[in-house]
Amino acid sequence: MSTETLHWTAVCAATDILPDTGVCALVDGVHVAIFNVAGAQEFFAIDNVDPKSRASVLSRGLVGSLGERIVVASPLYKNHFDLRSGECLEAPEHSVRAHAVRVHEGRVHVALS
Template identity: 65%
Template sequence: MKTPEPLWLPVCGIADILPGTGVCALLGAKHIAVFRVGDNQLFALDNIDPRSGASVLSRGLTGNLGDHLVVASPLYKNHFDLRTGECLESPEHSVRTYPVQVHDGLVSVSLS
């Protein structure tokens, strides 16, 4: 059985995300945070902070914590691995990650 191709949902232009920052997108009923690290690395994860229930992770600070590329929640300062969504302080508060791509300057995310 053939795996279906992912459905890519447009978020914004790559120039709309400054390096080292994130943006929030509402895709269907999902709040998604998309981060740009450096010029070419993009990551997408749930934007809802699992401890507070607020849609704020896109406003967090990105950086490194040991070998992990992370975003720190602006509310409780938990660190989420941008590659895996793992919450480094409390793994039970981990978030989901999503595939992200850039095509012709447009950033898109797949929820599948």
């Protein structure tokens, strides 16, 4: 799907998300974790609800990398989620959705997958 045809929701100013941290936003009724990854100079978004605990906490996880993958570690069970795909590296059945993110006129926008 082309990025022009997606339904974009403005979330916050790009400067509101510090490098290598995440924030949670409610986008069309869905808890979304949005990350500013300094090393990649890119923003990423995945579902914020940890599938194992059902708590809305992934935005509070630690951002890092495992090999070539940019990941966030869940603060509860320490599972690693690939920020590009939402795949849970330890238990693929616990993967989450990844969402499209863009910065437009200094604001972060998210489109749900």
